Amino acid sequence: MEEQLETIRTIDNSFSFNLEGKSKASTFEFPEHGGDPAVFKPYSNGSLDNLLDFSVCLNPMGPPESLAHTILGAIHRTGAYPAPFANSLKLRLGDYFGLKPENFLVTHGSTQLIYTLPELWKPSQSVCIIAPCFSEYEKSFELRGIETHFFLLDPEKDFDLRWEVLEPYLKSIENLGGVILGHPASPSGTLCNKDLIEKLLRFTNKNQNFLIVDETFIDFTEQENFLPEIIHDNPYLILIRTFSKFFSIPGIRLGYGIMNPSIQKQLENFIPPWSAGSIELEVGLMCLDETEYMKETRKFLAKERARIGDLLNSFSTVQLFPSDSCSLLFKLTDNSIYPETLYKNLFKENILIRNCGNFRGLNHRFFRVGIRTKDENTSLINALKSCLG
Template identity: 30%
Template sequence: MQQNHGGNIRAAAKEYNLDPAEIIDFSANINFLGPPESVTKALKNNLKGIKDYPDPECNQLKTIIAKQENLEEDNLVIGNGAVELIYLLATVLSPREALVLAPTFSEYRLAIESVGGSIEEFQLQKEEGFRFNLDDLLPRLDNIDIFFLCNPNNPTGKFITREDIIEIINYAASQDTFLVVDEAFVDFLEEDITVIDLVKQYDNLFVLRSLTKFFAIPGLRLGYGATNKELIKKLNASKDPWNVNCLAQLAGEKALNDKEYIKQTEEAILREKEFLYQKLNQFSKFKVYYPHANYILVDLENSNLTSTRLEEKLAQQGILVRNCNTYSGLGEDFIRVAVKSRENNLELINRL
């Protein structure tokens, strides 16, 4: 597998001879409000800090996260984006057999393959709306070293309840299976499904969080993981000593404390995802999956378009969507679009 993700504006601009500043990017699921003003102001005022090494332990950021999540700092590891922690975890645990959903985020598979592990897929069925069947899943955990669960799942947007995850954790523990719950998009949900508090109770649980998507700082790279203290020690011993730069740490500290921005984001995403979902549903030949996070999966099977053809036609007009043909099991039938501003959403609808 190759690393295929959305958000590569420079490559698209070069391929389609476009001005990068005029591209509307629906391919990356980033908060359309942009970074909090508190973050951009702090970065401008602290640029001189780049002359010093960053705190290798990210202590101030850990203190804020620990307080907000009711954890101890020794339960946390900070990463240069959540993806770094996926690879770090794979390196430290070195699993032989892994289970992933299909379709789901590709980096789980790539991380396991990078340490020589084998991958099994739990196929989510299009005919069942990509819903999760717990009775079918649990037996698949037998003889599995690690299971990656993206919740809500990317790109389907479907989520699993907290109660169901607890059942998975308990069954996984009985099979000596380690569970990774990737909650990269959980902050966009109205529903409360997080299990991050349970890392104090279960030793076979790692919860992954991203700060880049909700706070719109993907260029800075920032994420964190929570798990038992013994595993945290091993992860910290194996990671690069200064893996998170000083500006990313500062951005995280300011963003997590910006309650007004968090409230504005929750209101804006709720408003615009409903708007875009209803507008996309007006295309009778599209099957549109209801969005719980800030992205929408669209099935093109009944239209006269493949995902590659539609991707190209929109890109020629300066609009990028995520072609889902690189996701296992989706082929040329699906695109994913991020929820953006009203103006951008209307532009997408008009182009379609």
Template identity: 30%
Template sequence: MLERYGHGGDLWTAEETFGRPRDQFLDFSSNMNPLGPPPVVNQLLRDAWQDIVKYPDPAVRELRYKLAQKYEVGVESILVGNGAAELIDLTARVLRPSVTGLARPSFSEYEEAIHKTGGRIYNIPLRPSHQFELQQQDVEAAISAVDLFFLGHPNNPTGRLLPRNIVDSLLESGRSCVLDEAFMDFVPNEQEHSLLKLASTSRKLIVIRSMTKFYSIPGIRLGFMVAHPDLIREIRNQQVQWSVNYLAQRIGAAVLEDEEFERASRQWLQDEKVWLTDQLQQLGLDVVPTEVNFVLFSFPAVLGLTVKQAQKHMGQMGILIRDASLFEGLNEQYGRVAIRLREDNERLIEGLRQTIEVLAQNRGLSHD
């Protein structure tokens, strides 16, 4: 199984599974911006490497100040972490909810973090009949059963934003709410959807952001959270010292200044998302509308194909896709692919076309 450790992008497991070098795979299983990293990252790695003999700033001051300026929130409301994963774990350990409401399907690390603290999960269904958009009645049913909501905004793996009426209901519910905005950078007019500013003064709302997806620096591990200053101090007290290394701090501060990279990234996604969605639909796949840089799809039941079969066949071709059936709430027909550059996306479409034809023929079916 490619997702042996619960994530996409595991090129080491792909190498072991399919017997080809890691650098020979075209990876659609992890959702990184194909335009990144920004050029300043290369420059920093060349020029700043000698400074690794110094300790990093324990308060991550430069990066926090720049984040505060960019998002117009108080610097005391920001905590930087070793990727969003660390902040998810820290939040669960500090809040220690008894019952947490999770949308299904959603990012597995929410549940893992809650289980570590001994908490229970309340499942909130995301239904294919509603194109996986969270519904008002399901949120209302959950409010009386949970003391914390932990939701993706946009959600992974569906790529759907929380509707505004749902956000309002959550904020009015009196329950604590953690929103994972790891992919919010990719959303057009993100300032209209993000809850960062509100989180900086609210005692019931926490927003977590990743910097690795949009800036394509997953190997650096960098994320931040915004919450009321009192809560930030409480969570910071549980954070391991020197959690954010020197290079991560420098790179994070530098990429925030590259406005041209941001504009180019959003323009690329606007164009390529439409093209790839159309191509997937032309293959006969059912595609979930997405706001971000990945697409959830399913093989029609009539084909009798599973994503595990497709993942194996495409992996042998050197193309990696995500087995989305591993997300609770999705069946064996669901897969997820990142949106990459056109040349790569063309290879993906051709690989899927061949895979569907071969697997269908093996079952004695035809694919028009």
């Protein structure tokens, strides 16, 4: 029982995987999300303890040092109900961003917030997702029967989003309710330029369309963080944020949205009370005080992103895409290399990467690697060298 339990501990229901399967995409299924290494346990000869998981995008510095201390200090709080709607954290977020507590919706991970967004749509309205994008947006709107349009960014143009192409596309959509934009996008890691976002905001405000900007990776970038500042002037703007990725605590589910109070009220109505537990709340409060950690993370990432980028660029068999995030996206350009072969060979060397075949607009030749520590990244490059020749 214990052994069986350990094996299944992190195996997703829906997932089927056969590492010994043929190398055709039809019989080989890549995981739906990153960060599920135990999926492979049954197929692995040895332990997974030494596995380097590049399939997730987390802070390579690990969680803030005070995490354990904070959790320890929060244990006695678990004996009482937390505030039903996370007021302590809303107040602190208001302080942090120079906004009011009413501008924040605190949720159990950003995914709970994503699943609630369609409540703002009328059933007859549709949504435009700028893709590739985190797959849960598509799922959440489909669950509510809302028609979904995809504006596909072209990898061959480095996922560049151009207003002169986007505008006519949006205008062509009947009964548009809103637009979903990743900033930076996932899995490309590409930031939008400010000028484009401003044009998009003018369009969505004028048409009373929501603009949902997924900023779950924004803290990893060097970008001036201008959207929270202009929230008051943009009644239809909603920013999606999370603690899990930047603070490297995906097991502690804590996300939040930034928006105007009237939308906040509408959405919070659909969020069950006590959606942030006692430990989550204390960890969130702690994270927002970690100013030095935030600076160091961005400094390290900027350097390491450039170093690994240069090394990946030196491979003649891959095409690297520009990234401002904590990950790098590349494409296998040499058709003689099977994606499955690369994936399996890396796995044999205890390295797990994220295949991006299930992102709209990409295919199985695209892979994403999260940036880890310097030595670990060097191991990845060396392993890639031996696989890609």
